[in-house]
Amino acid sequence: MTKDLKVGCQTFTWEMLGNAFAGGPDDLLRAISQGGYSGIEITDTMIGHYAGKPAEFAAALKDNGLTLVSFAMGSKSGFTVKEEIGTDLEATQRWIDFAAEFPGAMVSIGSATVVSEGPRDDKFAIAAEFYNRAGELGKKSGVDVAVHPSSHHNTLLFDRADYDRIFALLDGDLVGWVPDTGHILRGHADILDTLRTYQDRIRYLHLKDVDAGGKWAMLGKGVCDTPAVIDIVAAAPKFNGWLVLEEESDTAAADPAAAVKINRQTMRGYGA
Template sequence: MSANLPFRFGSEVYTWYMSGNGKTHQGRLGHMIEIIAQAGFTGIQPIFSWMGELRDPQRLANKLKEQGLELAALSLALEWNGAEETEAERAEADEAIELLRHFPGAILCTVQIPTGRHDLENRQRNLVNIVNAVSARATAQGIPCSFHPNSPHTSIIRTEEDYRVVLEGLDTSVTGWTPDVGHIINGGMDPLEKMKEYASLINHMHYKDWDGAPEFALMGQGKVDLLSITQWLKDQNYTGWIVCEDEGKEALEDPDYVTLHDGRWINNELVPALK
């Protein structure tokens, strides 16, 4: 899929999580790994809280090896609404860090679970401090880190001003930034322009498409200029992962189909169009 390119393509598992608020496909990470490999991706980004028995590093390593995949990254999604981590949040983060110690090079991708835009200034400051603290602990264990903003109306990192405050507050010695192109456009910004503005922070990528009806679309069927974005990454010699996190409505009924579609679209449409 990514021959002769500086980057590689992987897949997230949120496409499956969308069904039944995570309940429909609970405990099926092994199946997701098989479908992602069948789609032609070379890496996977699981959600740490949703890994089931494959939260065990040896079981995970065995399953990935069986399907020829790498652990590209791990999503650590927590609410982080206090002035600092709760005891439970810190324990969960440290368990994720411990798992990643078994997979050198895999990224700890921090994501805040949106819970509302109240008390915005204080909560943005607290989020930055917590992400920096978690990332510092991971970096001390040799684990690269990246922060992933999102765009629901209840997110505190949705708008251009939110991005300025949060991205400019990150400790770049311990964490980078994961631009999610669908979330960026959903927050009213141009994805490529925002990526150019904070290019030095980028160390991981998420792709999804968007059509504004009301939000996300099947990859290749929306308004995100994925070709121009991918061409820019190629021209910049970006060497990280591009992870697909398709949230098109089709995923609610058939996430396997969506993942296989994305792999075909990247291989047959996107990559051949690159210069």
């Protein structure tokens, strides 16, 4: 296993609590730093008062000894509504501009999701148009853009056939991939084959675990062969070295900060 691996934490662990989380971005930075992480992937929902203030966010990251790995964004359009492509691209440009202030930081764009009636085929075409155009914006600004497929409700990108379909429509030079072990395990018969097949698109990795029934589990407590996954990802030609842990289990819902700290300890057992 490569020694150059860096371990970050995704803020969705807190975001999934909804109104039960009363804190803000500074609480997230503190918890993630104290959990032993060196990087953070924060979402458009959790950036809070730092939105549009990259210099202030950079100072807060420095105070906590953290690097911005990626900025993750979504849209109510699910990136599948043609009339919303322009609005979605405007939002993408704003977050690209934000990420551009952090050397090496990427923009991760959420999974295409079905939010309206209409043929499924059309939604793949709309999503691909958006992702490719977003990738063009990123290239012009010097910020790598990647897609992050999900297994959540109404996702368009659930199983292997969906991955094959969207990747056939995406320009691999413009749009990277953030594979998520938990989401892949929930929809694919063979996660390792999926990772190998699209290895050249991988930019960084989301690590989480599920049990045999697809229920979220703490890292190392489910069916994910984490060492095998890391070996494939670490050999990807465009992999930037970041392993981003994201926890959605019931354990995390009870105490996010404690759960992510445990996961960081688990990763040390894997040599990262």
